[in-house]
Amino acid sequence: MDLADISRPVREDLAAVEEGLKSVGKVSSPGLSELLGYTLKGGGKRARPILALLCGRLCGAPGERVVPMAVAAELTHLATLVHDDTIDKSPVRWSRPTPNTLWGEEQAVLLGDYLFARAGELTASTDNLRVIKLLPETLMIITGGEIAQSRSAFQLDQTRAQYLQRVSSKTAALFTLATASGAILAGAREEWVQALSAYGHNFGIAFQIVDDILDFIGTEEEMGKPVGSDLAHGTLTLPAMLLMEQYPQDNPVTKLFRERGGAEYVRQAVELVRGSSIIDQCFDVAAEYRDQACLGLQGLPDNEYRQSLYDLADFIITRRK
């Protein structure tokens, strides 16, 4: 099953989200219009809008009620990517140059700020105070998590709990916003809102663990960015942690972090992880979170939207990009 199959029950709403994203790019300033047009046409999977729409529909909302918030969730995601690529000086994403490469850091930082603002504007347009409050709270969690990650770069003494905390902040928080806001805008009963929030949280952790796995086992063509990027930036992810546990005396990750860089160490670490059982172990951890996400859906209405949430949780575990 691919993403188009899974999102079929909300395909019309999703088309409206694409239209919404396109209209974000329609601004009078030619410079800004160019930046937005490029950024909004990237290669994203639109996972956050799909989740918001599925959760909204699952709880009985008419699709159009959730569309602006689904657009806002995607814009928030894009804004964080634009800033991440800028501060990481990443040259490539989705197999094409990043905004910071094409227009420089200055305009990339401002572009990210604009996208955050536009996300806020769309969220405010829902007139729903609970959803409106969720967005900045989520952004505080995300940026707080990213600051923690930045401060922990090339630090060897990190626990698995700290890793999960980081993943929870930098990735799961936005998925939680997407699922929770869908349910809230549908006027769902509190029990359902909580269940879908928990789904988004566990889904997000599984999603990020798979992302961290793909950074080791994916190809540059599939991912649209270099293999081993996390390690190269000094970000300790689950596969690298397990590698250090398996070879406590001598391993390329420890060397890389002590010397704060070294492409050869990155290559060695990637090779060592690929040839070990570490990837299977990481998939097992991701699958636990997938299971946890799905378990929480049991009390919700048994409809095609819920089925898509199950399928989506399976999909993100098996995806290769």
Place this chain on the structure above:
Amino acid sequence: MDLADISRPVREDLAAVEEGLKSVGKVSSPGLSELLGYTLKGGGKRARPILALLCGRLCGAPGERVVPMAVAAELTHLATLVHDDTIDKSPVRWSRPTPNTLWGEEQAVLLGDYLFARAGELTASTDNLRVIKLLPETLMIITGGEIAQSRSAFQLDQTRAQYLQRVSSKTAALFTLATASGAILAGAREEWVQALSAYGHNFGIAFQIVDDILDFIGTEEEMGKPVGSDLAHGTLTLPAMLLMEQYPQDNPVTKLFRERGGAEYVRQAVELVRGSSIIDQCFDVAAEYRDQACLGLQGLPDNEYRQSLYDLADFIITRRK
């Protein structure tokens, strides 16, 4: 009259704003807490909170109702400064190192994002949908204006209308947010909201023109940053425009912009402007906007808060930092 005299009618509310800013820095993450503590203790004049408080009180709001929004306006201002200093690679502001100098660009970008988010959270806490919608709209104007400024760096063919448009976006919009939100939160009649919005707009333009003048005539000690910074960054401001008009054949600004840099040209331009009538002409333009701002206050209640708005408009014209 100094700023303490002018803001005396709202001194208690202003103390609450300072408390509010302090509590923004109280977060569990030690890294983030350090970044926030430093940023919130800068040398700002708190002009935006003062305006929000005066406008709120003028329209009859109890002070505490406007305090969160006054804090939000200041945080938004600080967020834009942190990002501006980062993308300009400015080493110093308020006579001390900038966050990008102390902690690097990565953490400075994230710090700015966090401050934007916190501003959004505080604004949402007002539960006032009109004010909630004003914040992201204002941020879109500000960042849109900054992108335009960034794209026009070192461009010689700029009109005075374009300059005013830039000033209006990058500075006046946030002052308008401050004054309008004070009035809106007070539940003021629409006429007063419009009058105070217009005051904020004209005040903001006068404020920025004076800022642009001080970049030529101030001292590094007074301003806490180097003289001629705007020119060095390729930003064409009113004094530089008038210099080009006065010496159309040959002037250091044209040379600086054609060669995209040159500290000696900056020095020459500053000297030439200081020795001419250009500064007086610029002050005349700023004074027109000050007058325009004050004119709009006539229909408002004649109380101590309105008097402070008059005094504040005079103050920003005569300030030296």
